Amino acid sequence: MLGLGVAGCGDDGRPAEENADEVDEGIGPDDADGTMDEESSSEDGTTTLDTDTSSDEGACAEEEIECGDTCCESGQVCFEGACADDCGGEPACGQDQICCEGGDVCYLGECVTPQGTCSEFSCATQEDESDCGEGYVCDPTGPVRAHQADPNCMYVPPQAEFLPTPEFTWGERKVVACTEDVECQTAELCVDGTCTPTWTHLPPADAPAHVHVSSIPVVADLDADCVPEIVFNTYQYGVATSEGVIRAIRGDDGSQVWSMTDPTYYSDSTANPAVGDIDEDGLPEVVVQGEGKYVVAIDDDGTGLWTSDPFVGGENSGAVSIANMDNQGAPEIVFGAAVYANDGTLLWEGGAGNGRDGQGPISCVADLDGDFRPELIGGNTAYKTTGSVLGGDFDGSIWWQAEVGDGRCGVADFDDDGMAEVILVRGGNIYALNGQDGSLLATFPIPGSNDRGGAPNIADFNGDGQPDIGTAGSTRYVVVTFDGVEFTQLWQAVTEDDSSRVTGSSVFDFDGDGRSEVVYNDEKYIRIYPGVEPDCQLDPPGPLCDGIMDDSEVLFRDLNSSRTRTEYPVIADVDGDFKAEMVFSTNADISWGLDAGIEVWGDALDNWVSTRPIWNQHSYHITNVVVDGTVPLVELDSWDFPEGDPYNSYRNNVQGASDFCAPDLQLFDLQADLIVCPELVLSVDVVNLGCLGVGPGVKVSFFEETLGFLGTVETQGALPAGAKETVSLPPVPGIEPATIWATVDEDEMGVGALNECDEDNQSEPVVVCIPIG
Numbered sequence: 001m002l003g004l005g006v007a008g009c010g011d012d013g014r015p016a017e018e019n020a021d022e023v024d025e026g027i028g029p030d031d032a033d034g035t036m037d038e039e040s041s042s043e044d045g046t047t048t049l050d051t052d053t054s055s056d057e058g059a060c061a062e063e064e065i066e067c068g069d070t071c072c073e074s075g076q077v078c079f080e081g082a083c084a085d086d087c088g089g090e091p092a093c094g095q096d097q098i099c100c101e102g103g104d105v106c107y108l109g110e111c112v113t114p115q116g117t118c119s120e121f122s123c124a125t126q127e128d129e130s131d132c133g134e135g136y137v138c139d140p141t142g143p144v145r146a147h148q149a150d151p152n153c154m155y156v157p158p159q160a161e162f163l164p165t166p167e168f169t170w171g172e173r174k175v176v177a178c179t180e181d182v183e184c185q186t187a188e189l190c191v192d193g194t195c196t197p198t199w200t201h202l203p204p205a206d207a208p209a210h211v212h213v214s215s216i217p218v219v220a221d222l223d224a225d226c227v228p229e230i231v232f233n234t235y236q237y238g239v240a241t242s243e244g245v246i247r248a249i250r251g252d253d254g255s256q257v258w259s260m261t262d263p264t265y266y267s268d269s270t271a272n273p274a275v276g277d278i279d280e281d282g283l284p285e286v287v288v289q290g291e292g293k294y295v296v297a298i299d300d301d302g303t304g305l306w307t308s309d310p311f312v313g314g315e316n317s318g319a320v321s322i323a324n325m326d327n328q329g330a331p332e333i334v335f336g337a338a339v340y341a342n343d344g345t346l347l348w349e350g351g352a353g354n355g356r357d358g359q360g361p362i363s364c365v366a367d368l369d370g371d372f373r374p375e376l377i378g379g380n381t382a383y384k385t386t387g388s389v390l391g392g393d394f395d396g397s398i399w400w401q402a403e404v405g406d407g408r409c410g411v412a413d414f415d416d417d418g419m420a421e422v423i424l425v426r427g428g429n430i431y432a433l434n435g436q437d438g439s440l441l442a443t444f445p446i447p448g449s450n451d452r453g454g455a456p457n458i459a460d461f462n463g464d465g466q467p468d469i470g471t472a473g474s475t476r477y478v479v480v481t482f483d484g485v486e487f488t489q490l491w492q493a494v495t496e497d498d499s500s501r502v503t504g505s506s507v508f509d510f511d512g513d514g515r516s517e518v519v520y521n522d523e524k525y526i527r528i529y530p531g532v533e534p535d536c537q538l539d540p541p542g543p544l545c546d547g548i549m550d551d552s553e554v555l556f557r558d559l560n561s562s563r564t565r566t567e568y569p570v571i572a573d574v575d576g577d578f579k580a581e582m583v584f585s586t587n588a589d590i591s592w593g594l595d596a597g598i599e600v601w602g603d604a605l606d607n608w609v610s611t612r613p614i615w616n617q618h619s620y621h622i623t624n625v626v627v628d629g630t631v632p633l634v635e636l637d638s639w640d641f642p643e644g645d646p647y648n649s650y651r652n653n654v655q656g657a658s659d660f661c662a663p664d665l666q667l668f669d670l671q672a673d674l675i676v677c678p679e680l681v682l683s684v685d686v687v688n689l690g691c692l693g694v695g696p697g698v699k700v701s702f703f704e705e706t707l708g709f710l711g712t713v714e715t716q717g718a719l720p721a722g723a724k725e726t727v728s729l730p731p732v733p734g735i736e737p738a739t740i741w742a743t744v745d746e747d748e749m750g751v752g753a754l755n756e757c758d759e760d761n762q763s764e765p766v767v768v769c770i771p772i773g
Contacts, residue, residue, distance in 0.1 A: 060072075065077070065078055065083075066078075067083050070083065071083075084097040085097060085098065085099050086099075087099035087100070090106075091106070091669075091671070093106035093109065093110065093111050094106070094109035094110055094111075095109065098111065106669075108668050108685075108687055108724070109668055109669070115136055123226035123576060123693070123717075123718040123720060124226065124228075124573055124576040124577070124578050124613045124627075124693060124695070124718060125220075125221035125224070125226050125227075125228055125576060125613045125614075125627055125628060126224075126226070126627070126628055137720070137722040137723050149688070149689050149690065149691060149721045149722035150664060150689055150690060150691060150757070151661075151691045152691070153661065153662050153663070153664045153689070153690035153691045153692070153756075153757035153758075154660045154661065154662055154757055155660060155662035155755045155756065155757050156512070156660045157511050157512065157605075157607035157608075157609065157660075157755070158511070158607065159511050159513050160511060160513075160530060160534075160555055161511070161605065161607055162510060162511070162555075162556075162603040162604075162605050162607045162608060163603060163604040163605045164186070164528070164556050164558075164582065164601045164602070164603060164604075165186070165187050165199075165601060165602060165603070165604040166186075166187055166197070166198075166199040166599060166600070166601050167199065167575070167581065167600045167601060167602045168199055168200045168201070168202065168253060168254040168600055169197065169199065169200075169201045169202070169254070169595070169597060169598065169599045169600070170201075170202045170203075170204070170249055170254045170597045170598045170599075171202075171203070171204065171211040171212075171213070171586070171595065171596045171597015171598060172203065172211040172588070172595065172596045172597060173197065173201055173594075173595045173597075174588060174593070174594045174595055175194060175195075176194065176195040176594070177193055177194060177195075178190035178193060178194065178195045179193070183195065184196075185558055185559050185594075186558040187199065200253070200254065202249075202254045202255065202256075204234075204247075204256070204259075205256040205259070206256075206259055206261060207234070207245050207259060207261050209236045209237070210234040210235060210236055210243075210244075210245040210247075211234060211596040211597050212234060212235050212236070212237060212240075212587035212588065212589050212596045212597075213232050213233065213234055213235075213567075213585035213586065213587055213596070213597060213598060214235070214240065214270045214317075214562060214563055214564070214565045214567055214585060214587045215232065215233045215270050215271060215272045215273070215317065215565060215566070215567045215585065216232075216272045216273075216319075216504075216566075216567050216568055216569075216570055216585070216618055217230050217231065217232040217570060217583045217584070217585060217598055218230075218231050218232070218272075218273055218274060218275050218570070218615060218616050218617060219231075219251065219570060219572040219574050219583065219613065219614055219615045219616070220275040220276075220284045220613075220614050220616055220629045221284075221576075221613065221614075221628065221629065222248060222257065222275070222283060222284055222300040222301075222629075223257075223283065223300060223301070224282070224283060224628070226576050226717070226718055227250055227251055227252050227575060227576045228251040228572070228573070228574050228575070228576060228613045228614065229248045229249065229250060229251060229257055230248070230249050230250075230251050230574060230583060230598060230600070231246065231247070231248045231273055231275055231286055232246070232247055232273070232585065232598055233245075233246055233247075233267055233269060233270065233271060233272070233273055233288060234246075234247055234269070234597075235269030235270065236269075237588075237589045238589050239269060240269055240270050240563070240565070240589070241268055241269060241270065241291075241316065242266065242268065242269060242291045243263075243266050243269060243291070244266055244267030244268060244269030244270070244271065244288075244291070245259055245260060245261055245266070245267075245269075246259070246260045246265070246267055246273060246286060246288060246298060247259040247260070248286075248302065249598070251574030251575045251576070251581075251600070252574075252575035252576065252577075252695075252696075254598075254600070257302070258301065258302025259302070260298055260302060260304065262304055264296075264304060264307065265290070265296045265298060265304040265307070266290065266291050267288045267289060267290055267291065267296065268288075268289045268290065268291060268315060268316070268317070268318070270316075270317045270565045270566075270567075271288050271289035271317060271318055271319070271320075272288070272317070272318070272319035272320070272362075272566060272567070272617070272618045273286050273287065273288040273320065273617075274286070274287050274288070274319070274320040274321060274322050274333075274616060274617035274618070275287075275322075275616045275617070275629060276322035276331060276616055276617070276625055276629055276630075276631045277331075277628075277629045277630050277631060278297065278322060278330060278331055278333065278342040278631070279305075279330060279342055280329075280330050282628075283300040283629065284300060284616070284628075284629030285297055285298065285299055285300055285305065286298040286299075286300075287320045287322065287333050288320060289315065289318050289320065289335060290307055290308075292310070292315075293310045293311050293312070293315055294307055294308045294309065294310050294311065295307070295308040295311075295320065295333060295335055295340060295344065296308070297333075297344060305344075306343060306344040307344060308333075308340050308344035308345075308346065309340070309344060309345060309346035310346070311335060311336065311338040311346065311349055312338070312349055312351075313335075313336040313337055313338060313349065313354040313356070313361055314336065314354060314356040314360060314361055315361075316356075316359045316360065317359040317360065317502075317565040317566045318335060318336060318355075318356070318359075318360050318361045318362060318566075319335075319360070319361075319362040319566065319617065319618035319619065320333060320334065320335050320617065320618075321333075321334040321335075321363060321364070321365055321617055321618070321619050321624075322334070322616070322617060322624075322625075322631050323365040323374060323624065323631065323635065324374075324631055324632065324633050324634070324635070325339055325365070325373075325374060325376070325385050325394075326373070326385065326387065326388040326389055326390075326394060327372065327373060327633055327634050328388050328389065328390055328633075329388075329389060329390050330342040330389075331631040332347065332389065334363060334365060334376060335361065335363075336349075336354035336355055336356065336360070336361030336363055336378060337349055337350030337351070337352070337353070337354040337355075337361070337363065337376065337378040337381070337383065338350075338354075339376065339385065339394070339396065341389050347389060347394045348385070348394060348395055348396040350376065350378055350381065350383045350396060350398065352378065352380075352381040352383075352398055352401050353378040353379035353380040353381030353401065353406040354378040354379060354381075354406065355377075355378050355379040355406065355407070355408055355409060356379065356406055356407075357379070357405065357406055357407040357408065357425075357426040357427065357452055357453070357502065358451070358452045358501065358502050359502050359565060359566050360379075360408065360502075360566065361378065361379070362408050362409075362455055362566060362618055362619065363376060363377055363378045363379065363409065363619070364376075364377040364409040364410065364411055364422075364619050364650075365377065365619070365624070365635075366411040366420060366435075366637070366638075367635070367637060368382060368411075368419070368420055368422075368435040368436060369419075369436055370418075370419065372634055373385070374635065375399060376396070377409050377411070377422060378406075379406035379407045379408065379409060379424060379426070380401060380402040380404055380405060380406050380407065380424060380426075380433075380438075381398060381400070381401045381402070381406075381438075382398075382399045382400050382401075382422075382435075382438060383396050383397065383398055383399060384396065384397055384398075384399040400436075400437050400438035401438060402424070402431070402433050402438040402439075402440060403438075403440060404424065404426065404427075404429075404431050404433075404440065405426050405427055406426060407424045407425050407426025407427070407431075407453070408424070408425050408426070408453070408454070408455040408456065408502070408504075408566075409422055409423065409424055409425075409455075409456070409619075410422075410423040410455065410456040410457070410458045410469070410650035410651065411423070411435070411458075411621070411638075411639070411650055412458045412467045412638075412639050412648050412649065412650060413467075413639035413640070413646075413648055414432070414466070414467060414482045414483065414484050415483070415484030416484075417484075418639075418640060419435060419436060420435040420637070420639050421433060421434065421435050421441065421482075421484070422434075422435050422438075423456045423458060423469055423482075423650075424456075425446075425453040425454065425455065425456050425471050426452070426453065427450075427451055427452065427453070428445060428446050428449035428450045428451050428452065428453055428473060429443055429444065429445050429446060429453070430443070430444040430445075430446065430453070430456065430469060430471060430478075430480065430487065431443055432482055432487070441484070441485070442482065442485065442486050442487050443487075444480055444487035444489075446471065446473035446476060446478055447473070447475075447476040447478055447492050448473055448474065448475035448476040448494075449473025449474045449475065449476065449501065450474075451474075451501060452473070452474070452501040452502050453471050453472065453473050453501070453502065454471050454472040454473075454502055454503045454504040454505060454566075454568070455471070455502075455504040455566065455568070455618070455651065456469050456470070456471045456650065456651075457469065457470040457471065457504075457505050457506065457507045457518065457650065457651045457652060458470075458507075458648075458649050458650040458651070458652065459507040459509075459516040459531075459649040459650075459652040460514065460515070460516055460531075460648075460649075461479050461490060461507075461515060461516050461518070461531035461532065462481070462490060462515060462531055462532050463513065463514040463515040463531070463532070466481070466483075467482075467648050467649060468480065468481050468482070468490065468531075469481075469482060469487075470505060470507065470518050471505070472495060472497060472503050472504070472505055472520060472522070473495075473497070473501065474497050474501040475494065475495060475496065475497070476492045476493065476494060476495060477492065477493045477495050477505070477518070477520055477529070477549075478491070478492040478493075479491055479492075479518070479531075489547060490532070490547070491532075491533055491547050491548065491549045492547065492548060492549065493527075493529060493548070493549040493550070493554075494550070495520065495522040496522045496523045496524055497522045497523055497564050502564075502565070502566050503520075503521070503522065503562075503564040503565070503566065503567065503568065504566055504567065504568030504618070504651065505518055505519060505520040505521075505568050505569075505651075506518075506519050506568050506569050506570055506571055506651055506652070506653075507519070507649070507651060507652040507653075508571040508580060508611065508652065508653050509531075509609070509655060510528070510580065510603075510607075510608045510609065511607060511608070511609065512609040512655055512659060512660055515530070515531035515532055516531050516649075516652060517529060517530055517531055517555065518531070519568075519569045519571065519582060519584075520568070520569075521560055521562055521564075521567075521568070521569055521584055522562070522564065523561065523562055523563070523564055523590075523592070524559065524560070524561060524562075524592060525557050525558065525559060525560060526556075526557070526558055526560040526569065526584060527551075527554050527556065527557045528554060528555040528556040528557075529549055529553075529554055529555065530549075530553065530554070530555055533545050533546075533547075533549055533553055534553055535553075559594060560584065560586050560594070560595070560599075561586060561587065561588055561590065561592055561593045561594040561595070562585070562586060562587055562590075563587055563589060563590045566618070567585050568584075568651070569582055569583065569584035569585075570582075570583050570584070570615040570620075570653075571583075571611060571615070571653045572611060572612060572613060572614060572615040572653060573610065573611055573612065573613040573656070574600055574613070575600075575695060576613060576695045576696070576718055577694060577695025577696075577697075577718075578610050578656065578663075578692055578693040578694060578695060578718075579602070579603075579606070579608055579609070579610055579611075579695075580602075580603075580608045580609060580610065580611040580653070581600055581601060581602045581608075582600070582601045582602075583598065583599070583600050583601075584598075584599055584601075585597075585598060585599075586598075586599060605755075606753060606754055606755045607755065609655050609656070609660070610655060610656035610661065610692055611653045611654065611655060611656045612627055612653055612654060612656055613627055614627050614629065615653060616629065618651075619650075619651070620651060620653075621638045621647070621649065621650045621651070621652075622638055622647045622649070622652075622653065622654050623635055623636045623637070623638040623641055623647065624638075638650075656692075661690065661691040661692040661721075662690050662691070662692050662755060662756055662757040663688050663690040663692050663693065663694045663719075663721075663754060663756050663757075664688065664689045664690035664756050664757050664758050665686060665687070665688055665689075665690075665694070665698065665719075665744045665745055665754070665756060665761065666686075666687050666688075666689050666744070666758075667684050667685065667686060667687070667700075667742055667743075667744055667763045668684070668685040668687055668724070669683075669684065669685045670682070670683075670684045670740065670741070670742055670763055670766060671683050671684070671768075672738070672740065672768035672769060676731065677734070677736060677768070677769035678733075678734045678735055678736040678738070678769050679731050679732070679733060679734055680704070680710065680729070680731065680732050680733070680734035680738060680740070680768075680769070681728070681729070681730075681731045682702050682710070682728065682729040682740060682742070683726055683727065683728040683729070684700065684702075684726070684727060684742050684763070685724050685725070685726050686698065686700055686715055686719065686724060686725050686726075686727055686744055687719075687723070687724040688719040688720065688721055688722065688723055688724070689721075689722070690721060690756060690757055691721045692721065693718055693719055693720035693721055693723075694718070694719050694754060695718050696714070696715055696716055696717055696718060697714045697715065698714060698715040698719070698744065698745055698754070699712050699713075699714055699744070699745060699746060699747050699752075699753075700712065700713050700714070700715070700727050700742060700743070700744050701742065701743045701746055701747060701748060702729045702740065702741075702742050703740065703741055703742070703743075704734065704735070704738050704739060704740050705738075705739035705740075705765065706735060706738075706739075707732075707733075707734070707735065707738075709748045710729060710732050710740075711729050711730070711732060712747055712748060713727045713728065713729055713730075714727075715727060734769060735769075736769045736770070736771050737767050737768065737769055737770045737771065738767070738768050738769045739765050739766070739767050739768075740765065740766060740767075740768055741762060741763045741764065741765045741766070742762075742763045743761045743762045743763070744761050745761050746761050746762075
């Protein structure tokens, strides 16, 4: 990394130009070496001192300033032992030390023209809302061109090489006796005979008995502070259908933001919440099934908003969806086949399928017929709606009903015709339905299962560019392909979900190799499965390429107990650092129970790629919500967007930014405060010249050649591509002169945390606090 711009001090701490006056004035007829100047007489008889002697070779003219071994001319200052232009009190700019003129400011070593003032800045949870215009970033001096950010800054992680590690956990941890580390969970150590976390664990701030979680956590930035919150539903031991307390915690440290302990807003305690901006105030609200046949809404700050009119359909571990059903005004709330206005008024409820098979309901919303108005897919039934909420004539009716029972849905285009098919899981089978008429296209029995099945995941598991399907049964997880005509099994894995038999899973391509991994939590373990068996990726295939994914082939496995309902882990950037984290629930109100609460895991090797800072509901499919929690007025079809490389997935998150975009942190304008020398007060600009942002907390370390390590400070805000932040080291005792340098993304020992496209993180050594004379 390149460091520019330092400051020199006189030996009394004053700038060199102040000391120069004393040099010019001298101290009498005696030179510093004790000799006398020789007298000479001019033609007019006056006597002068002859100053042109070898002992006075370093003296400067009255209008000049002594600077090391040279003299600076009028209009210059002594800077780093060399002469530089006097910029009227402002430091000179860049390596050439030029003065910025005409209102220009020095930015990254160049004089640039600010383009007015700005009020917005970019971070992970904001959809580039800066008012600076394309090519500019919001800076304290005004928006200036981020022309030095490199769109080709890439870091390609090695395939399947990562180290999942807890970042924090919340809730209650079981005390487990041990004699050695291998008897403990991942990243725990056996300390004094007890398995002990090596990370931060937080107990609940209130309602201490409500620590069990058996529903999905959802992720969104509730307060627009650039750090997402994790919202989840908690219950007491053994009370899995009532008295649920909804909580919100910060995604970066797990501290509580709020909890809803008002009994009026208690939830069905294993229902899945959804978040989205339902009142158009710019911040997302939380909606979840209440204790009975109604829905409750909670404001972004934890204040109760309303309880809804009652619905008729089934209840039990269901999930809310938020979507704009009439393409007008505020979004609507969907629960099963019931559609609510944003104030909890029941607009209409379908009487056929609602997305329930044993537990639920969990329905989907998608534009199946291409008329730009979405249909409600209640399992085996598609409903059309007409009219509008604002017009007071919103209504609905059955469009089609499949000749199979009700179940859980997913939506994607499997035959490349631009129209979506519906995948339905129920009764131990996977069904493919024609999205336009509900006709049955194909059936696949889930191995080892004869009833139910988890909500389907749709993503490209094998890297062929086509969507595949994953789901869990009671004893197997299975991944199949579907070509529009028939199913073909890719692999299956032995699992254990004899209780609910409806547990879901999520999908994400952690290493960006084009093959999505599966994250699944059964009753006893959480696992990350590769999209393809490792031996099947060999040429020729290895002996374990047999269609059976055993635990020797998984990428990660750890103990994690659950009674299992309809929950699944989610993948999102939960702390605003532009990188993916894994968030999952855990509960211990079963005989094999371990811990209870929420766990957030990241990759200690920083090889997980970037992703969105949101996962807002059980039927999440990327295009259903903007990163700030806004619900689109007209949703783009996820199977057709973005053009040329559509997401075409369900319950999957997308790789963020450009593929393999990476940060490139560099240092500019390393300075020492002139006034306090020899004490060192240092500052430096940290600039991200890559194409991927980084979150707060980047370490910047300062060093001096003789004194060694001076200290480490951290950045306070996010650094999107092109952005900068100035960090300062608190005063430390120094010497004169001092040779200093700084490093970024490194601590005292040179250990960094981020993978960059350029890992040269050290500035060039520069000399400051140079004594004059």
